[in-house]
Amino acid sequence: MRVPTVATKIAAASAALLLAGVGLTGCAESEAAAGGSSNTIRYQGYQGSVNLPELAAALGDLDGVRLKYVGTVQGGPQSIQALVSNQVDYGAAFNGAIAQIASTGAPITSVISYYGSSDTVQAGILVKADGGVTSAKDLIGEKVAVNTLGANAEAVLDTFLAKGGLTQDQIKKVTLVPLPGINEEAALREGKVDAAYLGGALQESALSRPGLKVLTTDVDLVGPYNGGSIVLRDQFIKQNPALTKKFVAGMAKALVYTETHSADEVRAKLQAWLTAQGRPDDAKALTLWKGTGIATHAGLIRDKDFDLWLDWLKSRGDVKADSIKASDIYTNKFNPYAEEG
Missing domain, CATH: 3.40.190.10 (Periplasmic binding protein-like II)
Structure with a gap:
């Protein structure tokens, strides 16, 4: 919800x-x-x-x-x-x-x-590399970590879900979990959430270790x-x-x-x-x-x-x-x- x-x-x-x-x-x-x-x-x-x-x-x-x-x-x-x-x-x-x-x-x-x-600096939705989330529809009923509610992460996530074919009712079934950015990676790896929206240095740090992948980026969705x-x-x-x-x-x-x-x-x-x-x-x-x-x-x-x-x-x-x-x-x-x- x-x-x-x-x-x-x-x-x-x-x-x-x-x-x-x-x-x-x-x-x-x-x-x-x-x-x-x-x-x-x-x-x-x-x-x-x-x-x-x-x-x-x-x-x-x-x-x-x-x-x-x-x-x-x-x-x-x-x-x-x-x-x-x-x-x-x-x-x-x-x-x-x-x-x-x-x-x-x-x-x-x-x-x-x-x-x-931009082409070199982006934010994106990260998921487990060996997990079951491979598309927007896989997030229905799941939890996504964001640094704060009602901001850039929510807007990009909503755009991804809508472009992925979800209805507004289905989008409401994707639960956003506000967490400090530095805690999102751990929450994802520990299975407390199913995806995490990260950008900048936090994304770079998370991807420097094996086990995670980018599902989509904000630039993929709306351009620079x-x-x-x-x-x-x-x-x-x-x-x-x-x-x-x-x-x-x-x-x-x-x-x-x-x-x-x-x-x-x-x-x-x-x-x-x-x-x-x-x-x-x-x-x-x-x-x-x-x-x-x-x-x-x-x-x-x-x-x-x-x-x-x-x-x-x-x-x-x-x-x-x-x-x-x-x-x-x-x-x-x-x-x-x-x-x-």
Whole structure:
């Protein structure tokens, strides 16, 4: 069975944002009032992946913007909840999740892409090599591990099941089991789940040992795409335009660095920075990182990055038809590479 996580968790987060209204302020205002720096960004990190603001800091591209690390986050919905409750100053989430929140009228805006899938960087559904799961229909009545509910993994899995000929009633019989990404491989190998959705370094690590295979990848299903973006509260942007411009520009420059340097060079640069910050475990977790997978130069956002998932959300009834269009959700105006396309 499926728990209606997209409609409940994200709608609840959206309601919290709307109810808070003007009570939510950006870090610049709150820290300035407390006598702190007006150029500080509070954030959460994703272990095992290159976090753009951190890479920008490691490269010296943040132009005076200071980062304040407040812990790790498990997935996009959790990141958005932290954003709307003012625990952090930006969220990093799946574009489908952002689109659903925005469709409720929540005042948020995506400003730069931060991850994607390409020919070399992908996420996929892993199964046991000698198991009985060889097609979408084999997952009916089975369990699939995902890092979080209501996000990229669920959207790709639903797409795979639908393309595999399953009806909506049959899709509901596939049970999603939320687990920390680092625990998904073990759960699959131990038979606690029948498949696991993994990407990036976690997938590389799982496949480096015998016994597992890829059933399908997200790129097999939808082609290369920008999967998620950095999102800010509109109020934060309005109150801190200079800070927003510096912050986005720094991340865009960091992405250009990833485009022009090898994965080894990117890892080395960020690992040194993380180690200097007293986070050696996070530095070690980057060992198998291969790239961002982002499909556009400098993380520029396109309508298609949201249209793909808006169609999925509308098919589920999570977003009303014509309630929002992709261009309402994002802006490239703070990205200094926007004119280059």
